[in-house]
Amino acid sequence: MTLFLRPTSFKRTLFFVCVDLLLSLGTFYLAYLLRFNFHIPESFSQSFWLGYFVLVSFKVAAMFWFKSYFIIWRFFGFSDAKNIIKAHLLAYGGFVVFYLFFSSWFQPFPRSVIIIDFFLSLIFIGALRTSKRFWNESFKTHAVKPTLLLGVSSKTGTIIQSALKNEIDYYPVAIVALGEDESAKNAYINNVKVYDLDGLEKLVEEKQIKAAILAYPVPQSELRKLVERLNAVDVNEIKQIKLLGSEHEKLEDLSIEDLLARHPKDLDLDLIASFIKGKSILITGAGGSIGSEIARQCDRFGASSLILVDNGEYNLYQIGEEILDADLRLLDVTHREVLEKLYREISPQVVIHAAAYKHVPICEHNPNAAVENNVLGTKNVIDLSIANGVEKLVIISTDKAVRPTNVMGATKRITELYAQNIDSVNTEIVAVRFGNVLGSSGSVIPKFKQQIEEGGPVTVTHPEITRYFMLIPEACQLVLQTAAIAKGGELFILDMGEPIKIVDLAKQMIRLYGKEDEIDVVFTGLRPGEKLYEELLIDESEQKTKYSSIFIAKPTQYDIVKLMRDIEALLKAEDKVSALRKIVPEFTRKDLI
Structure with missing residues (x-):
């Protein structure tokens, strides 16, 4: 019984044809009654x-011609009414034309009935078509949106079927062919027509489209242009469609x-x-945005x-x-004795050091903590990795270490110098x-989302x-890829693409939320230590690798x-900024210039 009641294109068409036949009989009879004052001569x-x-x-025949029998009842819209x-x-x-040629067949025939029936038919058939849409939007919590x-892909039909089954709050009224879909133009998928991309704006207006x-x-690049065009027409x-697991x-x-x-x-x-599989891997800062994603990737690639x-x-x-099945250790890398005990206990083959204080304003206001965590903590990790024969140690650095203008960047530059110049033995x-990276804790995107909401x-x-911006999983995969090709002593640079204006990012996010007319962008002024732009390369003498996204910077010599x-003097210094500048002479703190 359930299978019989399940809607299909044939059943929907048959239903509307039968109902229209009955409604047309009713309106035609009512037109006769009105014409003859409710007493029709025999x-x-x-x-x-x-x-x-x-x-x-x-x-x-005309309703078939204009595809009026192929609409989905609850999705009836303005274009369908037209x-x-x-x-x-x-x-x-x-x-009327038929009657003019064959009027003798109809005698006697009250011609005014045709005019009366025209309006009655429009009212009754139109009311029937709009009834389910009116019911849905009046009494349902979530009204479906013209979409x-x-x-054109296998998913196109799936989305339409999901709409028919009330599984989503969207109803497809049109399909736009993209790129290689050109051959599908003017075809129909589940009775929804495929249109040319060139007429996108007109299509949105005619179909009163609210979502895509x-x-x-x-x-x-194509997606950005498409979104801009859609945003322009509100x-x-x-x-x-996002994949959940392997099937859903x-x-x-x-x-x-x-x-x-x-x-x-x-x-x-x-x-x-091949680099990760079967290895014992220690990750510091494993709860942070980068550390946690590296942990996921190492788990995915089969770390022992x-x-x-x-x-x-x-x-x-x-x-x-x-x-x-991860071994969780709650400890601070600045506590050398505790960290040393861990190294002796687990004997890791690979260490990935992602523990650091990274937020510029906080490090500016807390230079002592920034120096202790970022410099001393990293030095401890490097020293203990060498002492315990770790095969490979990966230090996570930042673009802010290039000609640093803040405490955080200067501390990270020191860790680069130490990693490059220490005798690493084996x-x-x-x-x-x-x-x-996009979406990391404390980055502008979560902040902008909160402000918009x-x-x-x-x-x-x-x-x-x-x-610069890159997705966290892809940045972390590149980190592991650089570790795989590293021979020791290199400072690798990841190509982050083209830099993006933060104001453009803010405006795009506001548009995605549909609040372009409601929310303003306000400029607050650069914070202490903040650069207008970040650099990834100190000079132009970087060395290319076999991978276009990975470069090697020229090493900086510093007597170890x-x-x-x-570094010892830095850790003891009262004036951390001056001590940092002694090691990193290119460090120019913005609020002290």
């Missing part, structure tokens, strides 16, 4: 049935990460797997054991809930420098400030005995 009975059959034949009007004009016009499907769904991933709700899919909002992230084309997953270290209990707990030590304004420090003395 002599007109023969012309009644002939007139009805001829007229209803024209009407059904098609019903056009079908009636065509049908009744056709009847544009972007792209991507049927498959679109190249980023379509701000844009969805995409769901609709998710298109995110700013999808629009701005750089996707490296030279990720070598086989190389990463994962020892996750962090000084934050909740962060460590969170990543432990994801990687259930341990291959490599530092990897990259820029901002709270009603604004969105605050940007300067109209010209730019930053002197560096050790300078």
Whole structure:
């Protein structure tokens, strides 16, 4: 019984044809009643049935011509109403022409009935078509939205079927062909027509489209242009299909990460797997944005054991809930004795050091803590890795270490210098420098999201400030890839793509939320130590690798005995900024210039 009641295109068409036949009979009879003041002469009975059959034949044919029998009842919209009007004009016009040629067949026939029936038919058939849409939008919590499907793929039909089954709050009214879909133009998928991309704006207006769904991933450059065009015609709700696990899919909002992230084309997953598989790996700062993602990647690529270290209990707990067989260690890398005991206990083959204080304003106000954690903590990790024969040590660095203008950047530059100049014995030590990652804790994207959700304004420090961006998983995969090709002593630079203006990012996020007219961008001024733009290379003498996304910076020589003395003096110094500048002469703290 359930199978019989399940809607199909044939059942829907048959239902509407049958109902229209009955409604047309009713309106035609009512037109006769109104014409003859509710008393129809018997002599007109023969012309009644002939007139009805001829007229209803024209009407059904016209409704098929204008695709009025292929609409989904609950998705009836303004364009469908226009098609019903056009079908009636065509049908009744056709009847009039037929009557003029064969009027003798109809005698006697009251011609004014045709005019009366025209309006009655429009009212009754139109009311029937709109009834379910009216019911849904009046009594349901979530009204379905007229939706544009972007792209033709197997998922296109699936989305339409999901709408038919009330599984999503969207109803597809049109499909737009993208790229190689051109051959599908003017075709129909589940009775929804495929249109040309060139007419996008007109289509949105005619169909009163409120949302859009991507049927498959679109190249980023094409996606940006598409989103800009949709935003320009007030379509701000844009969805995409995301895979959950290996089989299940769901609709998710298109995110700013999808629009701005750089996707490296030279990720070598086989190389990463061969480097990670079967190894014992220690990760410091494993609860942070970078450390936790590196932990996930190492787990994915088959590490034999994962020892996750962090000084934050909740962060460590969170990543432990994801990687259930990880060995969680709550400790601080500045506590050398505790860290040394851990090294002796676990004897890691690979160490990835991601523990650091990274937020510029906090480090500016707390230079002592920044120096102790970033410099002393990293020195402890390097020294103990060498002493315990770790095969490979990877130090996570930052673009802020290039000609630093803040305490955080200067501390990271010192760790690079130490990693490059220390006698590493049998341990291959490599530092990897990259820029901002999208969505990390404390980054501008979560901050902007919160400000938009709270009603604004969105605050940007300067109209010209730019930053590099990359997705966290891809940045972490590149880190592991550099570790795999490292020989020891290198400072690797990750190509982060083109820098992005933060104000453009803010405006794009506001558009994605559909609040362009409600929320303003306010400039607050550069914070102490903040650069207008970040640099990844100190000079132009970097060395290329076989991968276009990975470069090697020219090493900086620094006498290791002197560096050790300078670091010791830094840790004891009252004036941390001056002591930092002694080791990193290019350090120019903005608020002290």
